[in-house]
Amino acid sequence: MRIVKILNNNAVISRDASGSAIVLMGTGIGFQRKPGQAIQPVQNLQTFVLSDPEESATLIELLRSFPPEESEIVRESIAIIKEGLAKPPAPTIVLTLTDHLHQAIARVKNGEVLPNPLQPQIQSFYGPEFAIAKRVVNHIRTKHGIALPNEEIGYITLHIVNSENNRTTLQETVAVTSLVAEILALIKQFYDQPLDTDSDDYRRLIIHLQFFARRFIEQQDFTATTVDISELVRAKFPEAYACATAIDAFLQQKKRRAIGEAEKGYLTIHIARLTAQPNH
Incomplete structure (x- = not known):
């Protein structure tokens, strides 16, 4: 596969065998690269295919406008989620989680906490997904030094649950x-x-x-x-x-x-x- 467009150091657009646009995320996959060049092997490469053109365009715009380190956080978070689930989440989780984590990180930088009144119920109803979301939050705190509040565990849990029910919002x-x-x-x-x-x-x-x-x-x-x-x-x-x-x-x-x-x-x-x- 070859690079069609570089979104940032950690995300590029390519095309699959059928010619459909796909988003590839991996550490340094776009660093000092140019469109037309072959995609170099990188560790922990993740591929995302969004069948809806509007969703695909939105994801591309999000990744282009966000700092490269945020796309790396998304990639790592989705890797944790995939590892914890019995079945792969819906591809749309890359779109919803990218947008959510960007806003969550912005809130941390502004000293804001978004209350989550459903947190106890979310933990009770969706125990396995809550445990996965907790690992995501702890990973972001430990590796990236971003002190996401506990409320974010509940919100990320809902994104995971939603990705398991692909037809729901x-x-x-x-x-x-x-x-x-x-x-x-x-x-x-x-x-x-x-x-x-x-x-x-x-x-x-x-x-x-x-x-x-x-x-x-x-x-x-x-x-x-x-x-x-x-x-x-x-x-x-x-x-x-x-x-x-x-x-x-x-x-x-x-x-x-x-x-x-x-x-x-x-x-x-x-x-x-x-x-x-x-x-x-």
Whole structure:
């Protein structure tokens, strides 16, 4: 491959076998090089292909306008993220993370901290991704001497989660997280006692609520569920069913949308399992 355009010392544009533009990032890959020259092997080379022309143009503009050391921070951060995930993140993470880290670094230089009110929920709901984001922040602090605040761990976590759900936007990921937090608060309030956040049943409830919240926000049709178990669980778990009914009422009041009896039944089962723990 040959260099088509140099973005900075650590990022260049080339073309793949099909002729599509690709962004290559690696330490010194563009240093003292010229368009048309063959790309020299460098350590930790990363290749990014953005199929959307607008996203590709935005990324190129970002990398051209940012200091070379920031593109190196992005490259190293994405390497850490790829190493920690079971599956590669969506290619768009290079765009969203580049923009976010640039703003985060600017805030550090200006002595600003962006509050993250969802930080506890993000850590609880997305434990593996939070651990990866923590490694990213610690790496930037240690290697580059940039004191990113702990709040950035949560924000980077959301970018990682969003990259795992390739068809969603960051705003949708934040909305899902907020809705799950609101529902958990309702369950806690209904039973008037803390939830056992270390139990397997809590983790199963979180997973169910994440899928539920995403479908709810995407306005999918809950009535399409073919198996309605609400009558069965209402008799077996009357208290949990009452809690699920309270959640349904809350969503109707706040979101102007009901969840349907079938979904209420499945939610009842998860609530019943969690609240049947020995300490409840």
